[in-house]
Amino acid sequence: MHAIRRTDKGVAVQYIQAGVKKQAEAEYCVIALPFEMLKKIPNDLSPEVKTVIEGSVPFGFCIDEVRVDRILARIGAGARSKRHHCQRRAAWLD
Secondary structure, three states: OOEEEEEOOEEEEEEEEOOEEEEEEEOOOOOOOOHHHHOOOOEOOOHHHHHHHHOOOOHHHOOOHHHHHHHHHHHOOOHHHHHHHHHHHHHHHO
16 A cells, blocks of 8 residues: 545545556545554544554553463463563564
């Protein structure tokens, strides 16, 4: 996707296909992208939506230790090694 723009009739999505810039128009656009990707696409979304998108963090940073402990408690055996793996992964993402 190259850009997402509002129009009088709905929305226009600009994209590049085989090196040619194209545009698709519709009444609505369902955006199913992670916010980290959406942040990089020029758009004219509402200020409220932009605030949410810009304030988002990657999924890996949303899981705190309490939630990890609760999840691992349900898993049972081997939880310590799994918890260690989660901590190592979180450190790698940081």
